[in-house]
Amino acid sequence: MFDFQISHEYLREDxxxxxxxxxxxxxxxxxPKEPGCVIxxxxxRHGKKAGYHDGKNExxxxxYIGQGSKGHQDPERFSNSLLTNQQKSVLLFxxxxxxxxxxxxxGNHKKRYKFEGIYEVLSWEKIKVTEGKRSGDQLVVYHLIPSNNIFNDFEVEAAIPIKNGLSLADLEKKIKDTPRKNEPRIKLTVQEYKERSRLVKTYALLRANGVCELCENPAPFVSEAGIPFLEVHHIFRLADDGPDAPENVAALCPNCHRESHFGKNKVVIKNFLKTKIQNVKIEEQIEFRYIK
Structure with missing residues (x-):
């Protein structure tokens, strides 16, 4: 679906x-060509003149400041609503x-647009401007977070509790008790989001127990910390179901992970994993094969 490359620049026509x-x-x-995403x-310069001061945070x-160059911005205005509903993949430039x-x-003054990556709307809020051209106006601020490789932010060793006999049921309950993006609360912090993603990754890796959930072969190698190396894969992209649910992720070997993204049978793989993960029966206690 996504043909743009990170850090490459494109024309608006593209x-x-x-x-x-x-x-x-x-x-x-x-x-209409890509209904699951919004650019x-x-x-x-135009955005700054209109009072839009948005950009990357530490x-x-x-x-990202919503649309509406005069007066109060409306989060339900159609263009803004595409972000307000928090359901679409955001291609950020x-x-x-x-x-x-x-x-x-x-030979022209055309702008270029640098692809920053695939994001999702973490939360949004209204702020009142107290100075400058937009003083007195209420603007809508959308908080975007990278979504294409969210799990890569967490080291495998850091995600896995080094403890035999850990209850997956307890971990599942903790995930359910952790705020998720699509719940009816406007403000969700980056820390809360990352913590939930870390818990979901941990859950998937422990559920797999060192075995790829697609090919069912053992992980290709074991890390220095004694952890079987598997990668966590989103079965559905965030526009379909969201990345932060245990039933939406699978722990795969690197080869199967690449095939699930680029192979000619990726749709078949997606449907297979969906059915398999939904029917996994989790035991209360698991003996981890490699963890010491």
Missing amino acids: LLEFVDSKQQQSGIIWG VTSGG DGSWS STKEPNSKEAKER
């Missing part, structure tokens, strides 16, 4: 063609304005 849209102005782009362009998240030298070399 973005519009991807979703089949004719929008020439909006920073939120959608179209967001952040930054640029924790890796991204703050930062706006690159050409300097005079670049414009001369290219």
Whole structure:
């Protein structure tokens, strides 16, 4: 689905063609060709003049100001609602304005858009501007977090409790008690989101017990910490079901993980894993084969 490459720059025409849209102005782009995602362009001189001060935060998240250049912004306005409902994959691009030298070399003043990655809306809130051109206006701020490789943020060794006989039922209960993105609460912190993702990854790896949940072969190797190496895979992309549920992830060997993304039978694999994971019977206590 996603043909863009991280850090590469694209023209607006490329973005519009991807979703089949004719929008020439909006920073939120959608179209019938890719109904499961929305394109967001952040930054640029026009946005700053209109009072949009968005960008990347130190924790890796991204703050994005919604649409509406005058008065209070409405989170239910159609373009904003695509983010407010928190259901779509967000293809995030930062706006690159050409300097005079670049414009001369290219023969035009067209902006370029740098692909930052696939994000999702973690939460949103309304803020009141107290100074500047938008003073007195209420703006909608969307908090975006990277979603394409969320589990890669956590080392396998850090995710696995080094303890024999751990109850998966207890871990499952802890996951259910941890706030998730789609619950009816507007504000969810990056820390809460990452903690839930860490717990889900732990759950998937312990459930697999050192065996790939697709090919059913043992993990290809064991790490120095004594952990079987498996990768956690999203069975459904976040626009379909969300990445933070135990039933939506599978622990796979690297080969099966790549095939599940790029193989010609990836749809068959997705449906197979969906059925298999839903029917897994979890024992209360598990003897971990490799953990010491």
